[in-house]
Amino acid sequence: MDIEGRQVLEMGYAGAERLTMNMGPQHPSSHGVFRAILTLEGETVVAVDAVIGYLHRCHEKLSETLTYTQYPSIASKTDYVAAMTSELAYVRAAEMVGKIDVPKRAQYLRVIAAELQRVASHCLWLGTWCLDMGGALGGGATVFLYCIREREDVLDLFESLTGARLLYGFHQVGGTRYDIPAGWAQKCRATVDKIDGRISEFEAMLESNAFFMARTQGVGTVSRELAQEVGISGPLIRGSGVNYDIRRAEPYSSYEDFDFKVPVEMAGDCLARYRVRMVEFRESIKIVRQALDGLPEGPISSRPGVKSVGQVRIPKGEAYARVEGARGEVGCYLIADGSAKPYRMKWRGASFSNLAVLPHIIPGHKVADVVAIMGSVDPVFGEVDR
Amino acid sequence: MLTHTQARPLIQERLGIAASGEGPLLLVEAPPDQWLALGRLAKAELGCGYLSFVSAVDWKEQGLEVVARVENLEAGFALMMKCKLGAGETRCPSLVPVWRGADWMERECYDMFGVRFEGHPDLRRILLPHDWEGYPLLKSYAVDTPHPPYR
Helix, strand or coil: CCCCCCCCCCCCCCCCCCEEEEECCCCHHHCCCCEEEEEEECCEEEEEEEECCCCCCCHHHHHCCCCCCCHHHHHCCCCCCCHHHHHHHHHHHHHHHHCCCCCHHHHHHHHHHHHHHHHHHHHHHHHHHHHHCHHHHCCHHHHHHHHHHHHHHHHHHHHHHHCCCCCCCCEECCEECCCCCCCHHHHHHHHHHHHHHHHHHHHHHHHCCHHHHHHHCCCCCCCHHHHHHHCCCCHHHHHCCCCCCHHHHCCCCCHHHCCCCCCCCCCCCHHHHHHHHHHHHHHHHHHHHHHHHCCCCCCCECCCCCCCCCCCCCCCEEEEEEEEECCEEEEEEEEECCCCCEEEEEEECHHHHHHCCHHHHCCCCEHHHHHHHHHHHCCCHHHHHC | CCCHHHHHHHHHHHHCCCCECCCCEEEEECCHHHHHHHHHHHHHCCCCCEEEEEEEEECHHHCEEEEEEEEECCCCEEEEEEEEEECCCCEEECCCCCCCCHHHHHHHHHHHHCCEEECCCCCCCCCCCCCCCCCCCCCCCCCCCCCCCCC
8 A cells, every 4th residue: 555645644652651441341342252451652552461251151161061962052152153163073072082983974064064154254254353443444334234144144044954043053973963955055056156256346345445455464463483382273373374274184074075275375464364264265165065066965973863862972082173163273172981971171262262362463553453453363252261 | 394203202212201192193191390391392393383272181089180282283293292280289380481372271271270380471360250269170169169149
């Protein structure tokens, strides 16, 4: 962007006092569940203390009291914006410990659900991020409304698949709970075709906007080393030049059958993270199409009595299952003691680690940039606090 | 580039610990006094720059066990590090000097299990309120433990 043409009068900060400012929990960009205590020198942030835990429900303790059949539908409440992901991580961990096979059809259905979920989740991210940066974007609400429109189409698909729009209970140990209804595949193809066409509209709308570029380019840069040390994942780590995608690093649920690109950007700033996600939209749609084309016939669960809530017993052992969610590595570390309930279950929430990078990157930025950086991290606080 | 087959003998040579586990997942159990040395070895020499998580397990009368998973993303192998603290013991060396991301992870672990990470720059509760009593993920903490109403 050409800044030369504009005459900006910069007021030098001559004061010596520091100001402590609470950003959140009532700030619109923190959605009521996040509080950042900013220490300011003038308009520049010099220190951040993040206060989280507003949504803590102690999922890990709860999981020790629920059986392997009961918990998957609770697992969806950790990351409620991409509920399919956490369910999948939990059932995968149980399947790994118990060495339970999953039929090929169920694996493909899981892939379709996961990729549609990624599209839906990225829609919400793009919309809310632009809304948070609102004023400067000259119509941030426009992008928000467009994105919600596309997200609703995907939620409609989920509704006809599982009966629920947000928290699904689609996955179960050994397979999936539901098969796709008649006519669903055609509807799904039509929906992804429509969204595919609109992504370039968003890109044209945003990337030709000088304010958008100025607020994202070079803002909130995460270095390659910091990215790994803090353990950020998903679009964030790929925006920092690290080629880490679990679908490639440790293919699960037949991801090796599909042809897709893993976008990597080197810059590490907000714009890089945006670019990674925009490519991911298209790649997810490509995977959905391939999975629908090659959907094998057969059972959807390896456990007899698909609809029953019969108990699953997992032998003694432990496993760490990870899946590539919309926000990165969603992991479930499960220790089974041979009973119907886990002995210990640890959620590795992608958003928790992603958010932990904020105190390292925010200092030095202006207050307004905090909103842009936070939005580009795409935290879902249900997953941060668990 | 170092592979997981080369990593096993290196851990054995430097720390005298035999790594178990299959293929690209190495399982290493270290006593508390070697915990930080293992972390440094993992990051500097095994190239495990990526910190996945730090957590703990309460093995009742056998005491607490701290678990950390780190990964070498280029070579594609992971290290599951475990450290048995011993019965009644809550002190454990902090991994923050090695991985900056261990900061929040260890705070959560302290919050839930009461593990005191020595050398942590800012060890305080992270998810629960600061005046919370007890450590909820300990097996001795009942699920229905009453707590005072929110202020």
